[in-house]
Amino acid sequence: EVRLLESGGGLVQPGGSLRLSCAASGFTFSSYAMSWVRQAPGKGLAWVSSISGIDGGTYYADSVKGRFTISRDNSRNTLFLQMNSLSVEDAAVYYCARHLYGDVEAWGQGTLVTVSS
Amino acid sequence: DVVMTQSPLSLPVTLGQPASISCRSSQSLVYSDGNTYLNWFQQRPGQSPRRLIYKVSNRDSGVPDRFSGSGSGTDFTLKISRVEAEDVGVYYCMQGTHLPRTFGQGTKVEIK
Numbered sequence: 528e529v530r531l532l533e534s535g536g537g538l539v540q541p542g543g544s545l546r547l548s549c550a551a552s553g554f555t556f557s558s559y560a561m562s563w564v565r566q567a568p569g570k571g572l573a574w575v576s577s578i579s580g581i582d583g584g585t586y587y588a589d590s591v592k593g594r595f596t597i598s599r600d601n602s603r604n605t606l607f608l609q610m611n612s613l614s615v616e617d618a619a620v621y622y623c624a625r626h627l628y629g630d631v632e633a634w635g636q637g638t639l640v641t642v643s644s
Numbered sequence: 645d646v647v648m649t650q651s652p653l654s655l656p657v658t659l660g661q662p663a664s665i666s667c668r669s670s671q672s673l674v675y676s677d678g679n680t681y682l683n684w685f686q687q688r689p690g691q692s693p694r695r696l697i698y699k700v701s702n703r704d705s706g707v708p709d710r711f712s713g714s715g716s717g718t719d720f721t722l723k724i725s726r727v728e729a730e731d732v733g734v735y736y737c738m739q740g741t742h743l744p745r746t747f748g749q750g751t752k753v754e755i756k
Binding site: 562564571572573574577586587588589622627628629630631632633634635636637 | 679681683685687692693694695698699702704734736738740743744745746747748749750
């Protein structure tokens, strides 16, 4: 069974940083591309970033480029999202998701990021 | 960015009746490999999203066959042949052909 377990969310002040983690199990992690998708309270879904499983190529939404960094540790079956210079617009539930047949398929339960002074 | 426009945004349905959601993209979603990366997701209240359909019309494992996807180019449809109580939630289309990936606004399905 595919399992994705996010952690690292919490309350941070504007301008602060957080590092999200996503522990994967039930599949060969290194073989799959992964993404982060977020959902602001009461809003829709927004893609944040993706990382290839093969060459580690990374991709970002313009809204987070230069502030967020996606990475993976295939030896620990873990996906990361380093988030710097956070603003209130970044407050959301952050989901990690595995790709299958070309796009995001399995999702974790999400971790809540709150940005407030 | 590719804009994904869903309609309707709210869909009251009667149990056992069909339902249909439209999704239109501002650009063609045909990729250079010939595939069309159009996905449909269901998000039940309080839950994470779940993918139902990938590449326009392929059901993911475990998805009931009352869900079907169709369309091409810029015009796509998700159909539920007979709505059941467990189908209540918000449905999103998402394109994976162009970066950045973009989602529709979501369609809220509720029982009349």
